[in-house]
Structure formats: C-alpha cells, structure tokens
Amino acid sequence: MTIRSLISVLSQQEDLNFLLTNRVPRAALTRFMGWFSKIEQPVIRDLSIACWRLFSDLDLSEARKQSFKSLHDCFTRELKSGARPPDPDPAIVVSPCDAIIGAHGSIADTELFQIKGAGYSLADLLGDPALVDAHRNGRFITLRLTSSMYHRFHAPFDGRIEQVSFICGDTWNVNPIALKRIERLFCKNERAVIKTRLSTGEALTLVPVAAILVASIRLHFLGRVLNAQSRGPATFRCDVPVRKGDELGWFEHGSTIIVLAPDHFAFCDNVAEGERICAGQPLMRKPA
Template identity: 80%
Template sequence: MRKLIAALTEQEDLNFLLTNRIPRAMLTRFMGWFGKIEQPLIRDLSIACWRLFSDLDLSEARKASFKSLHDCFTRELLPGSRLPDPDPAIVVSPCDAIIGAFGKVADTELFQIKGAPYSLLDLLGDPALVEAHRNGRFITLRLTSSMYHRFHAPHDCRIDRVTFIHGDVWNVNPIALKRVERLFCKNERAVLQARLITGEALTLVPVAAILVASIRLHFIDATLNAQTRGPTVFSCDARVRKGDELGWFEHGSTIIVLASDEFDFCDNVVESARLKAGQPLMRRVAGAGLREPERT
C-alpha cells in the first residue's frame, strides 16, 4: 500500500511539474498562435496527436473537416445536440464538464476542493456581487481538452456586466487544485453578471488555464486574453434564452456557476460525474422565485 501511495504521489508530482513549473504564459501565447495555423500537414498531425492522448470524439461535430487545430477545438455541434431542459424551474449546465466542488456558500466562503477554501470577494472583486451570492450556491464545472468548448446560457436571463480580471494561467486539474491555494482567484477570468427573468442573481465565471489562449464572448463581441487592453469592465444589456450560445474557450478550462439560496442542486449533480450542456444543474426551491418578473 505504501508503495502504491508513493507511486501515485510521484505521478502527481510529475504531472504538476510538467503542467505548471514551465513558462505558462509563454506556452499559452504560443498555443494561441500555433492553434490557428491553417497548414494542412500541421493541422492533421496536431489533431492526430490530440486523438492519441485523449478521448476526443468528433462524431457530434457540425462539420467533418477543420481549417486548423483551433477550428477543431472551438467546433460547433450538430443542431439539436445540446437541447436545454425546458423546465423553467431548472438552471442547466452551461457546458460539457466534469463536476468538481459544489455546495452552499458558507457566508462568503467556498472551496476549490475539500479543505481548500477561497472567498467570493477574491474571486469576483465586487462587494455588491458578493452580497448577491452570500450563503448561495456554487458549482465548479471543469472542461477537459477533448470536450466541446462552447458554453451556453443556463437560463433565460439578462447579462448586464462583464468584468475581465487579468491573472496567471495555472493548470486547473485536481492535482493543481490540491497544491495551489486560491487558484481560481489567481488565474485570468471573466465575471459574467446576470439576472434571471424572475430577478435572482446568476453569475458565471469562466476561468482561463494553461494553453487557454482566450475566452470569446459573442454578446460583447470581444475576445479576452492576456493581450486585452483598455476597458476590462463591459456594461451590456444582453438578453439571452436558455441554451443560447454565449462564447467559447480555446482549450479546456473551468466555469464556476454561482446562484442565490433560492436554488438547490438537482439529483444528477454528483462530484466527478460528467454533464453535458443543457442538462439539469440546479432547481428553484419550492416557494422561491415567486416575485414579479423584471420588466423588459
């Protein structure tokens, strides 16, 4: 048993070394450039290597050929592949993902894994938004490199503000989450501030990671990354329907979903389980959310 534990520890050490103790920002910029090369041989070899070292499945892709590795990463799916649960009481998953830490926000504290807490203020940087999610619900959704990288509106809502926060690009896999304190608060991220049509706060925090060259958001027509200059707070009035596409990552990463205490988790939400975009995530608690809808 001791030998097994030692072997696993050595594997984790190697994984952490290879994916974090390297020039993370430089490698991420390189990946952003390399992935867009449209030379057929480079494209084909890159996708072949990707298939070799992952469970990449392109059977749902809208097209059968791609211009570049980037084009494959950000692929669209066949129409109807990710239809959202129609129940108006349900908030759905915005993306394909593996479920990480989730639960009730303890006042303003949540955790990236068990025993590794961080604060809403460190994550969001906005005291008013922290109040909207005090004692609310949080869930961490991790996208792997082979997954579908586009993300969608989890409910009918209005997005009125996006804040881009510059930072590092640590790997966001479980090994790094155990070793890097407050990792999500250190990485680049976008805070998408929204309200459901019934008024409840709903916030999505797409978090960048190593090799994630950018986060693309359609509704503000912007690509956010380390080269983003000028305003980092975008006021907007984007009214979206459940399932509408919001944007994409250029590689696997994480989305943290924050909701109010008027919601609780659906029965299918289990740590390490896999979800697809549009599947149930949270349900409005009986008797909650009975206020008048916001006027549009």
C-alpha cells in the same frame, strides 16, 4: 502496453503531472499555443489533431463538420443542430457547458472551496463587493472542461446579462492535482465575471476561468476575445437578453466555469462530484 495506456499511467503520477503542466513558462507556452493552433497548413493541422487524439478521448462524432481549417477550428467546433437541447422545465437551471462536476455546495457567508479543505473567498474571485453580497450564503458549483470536450458555453436560464468584468491573471492548470497544491487557484488565474439576472429577478453569475494553453475567452455578445493581450476597459456594461441554451461564447481549449446561484436553488439529483454533465442538462432547480 499501448501508448495511450502508458500516457494514462504517467498522467496519474501527481508529481510528474504537476511538473509538466505547471512548472513551465506558462504564459509563454500559452501565447505559443494560441499562435500555433491557428496555423492552417494541412500537414500541421492533421498531425496536431492526430496527436491530440492520442493524448485524449477526443470524439468528433457530434461535430457539425468533420473537416477543420486548423487545430483551433477543431477546439472551438460547433455541434450538430439539436445535440445539446436545454431542459425545457422552466424551473431548471441547466449546465452551461460540457464538464466534469467538481466542488459544489453552499457558500459559507462568502467562503467556498476548490476542493475539500482548500477554501477561497468570493471577494478574491469576483472583485466586486456588490456581487459578493448578492451571492453571500448562496450556492456554487465548479464545472471543469477537459481538453477534448465541446468548448462552447451557453446561457443556463432565461435572463439578461448586465455586466462582464475581465480580471487578468496567471494560467495555472486547473486539474484536480493543481487544485490540491495551489491555494486560491481560481482567484489567481485569468477570468471573466459574467453578471446575469434571471427573468424572475435573482442574480446568477458565471465565472469562466482560463488556464494554461487556454487564456482566451470569446464572448459573442461583446464581439471580442478577452485575454492577456486585451486592451481597453476591464468592465463592460451591457443589457443583453438571453434564452436558456443560447450560445454565449467559447474557451480556446478547456478550463473551468464556476456558477454562483441564490441559496434557495437546489442541486438536481444528477449532480455529483466526478460525474460528467452535458450543456443543457439539469444543474439546479428553482423552487416554485
């Protein structure tokens, strides 16, 4: 048995996986990784990336560059020009990121779910009564980024970003094992609520959720990184026009983005739980 296959077997042992990725000092480990990943010493950088390859399916063939200053530089890598073209159909809302599709469906009044049988509320997730009303009985989809994926995220549709709210919280792992065991996990973790309005007027909200080792979210249009060390206002009013496919920011590692859309939007045929999707590929269709 190879080392990689042994790691795969161990990762499927739910009790062990949960213990190793959650029953640890999550905040301290996350702060340490934030510091460690930015070390630019060549030996540390090369050993870190080699170890990362060993534990994952990391593929750098699409990366714009093949030489990185640090582990963090590799985490937040850009892709070659044209690697993620957004679907040109003006009725299509595209995926904002590379991801594995998780729970998705209709919001029952204000209730949605992280996995089947494990619900949570829009009020707990968003903390904004007006935004809760905007998405009442709407649609939701959960997009989970793994550690080896492309970590930048993009505008899913033409529109304007009106507000960003940063909500401090924990750094639980967001893998399916943790989602089965931790109630309302997304509502407990650190997250940003990005309120947008499409060019056609409908509300579309993105909720990037941080996790262990990744409690930092960079938003280009704000010119800042949001994390546990953030100081100042928790809500940022803005009026930023975006086009479908524009880069909005990145996670420092891997995590989750929850997309909230109006009830008359329909999921595209390629959307199925457990399937992989790339940034720019069809996610939802807006009816004519």
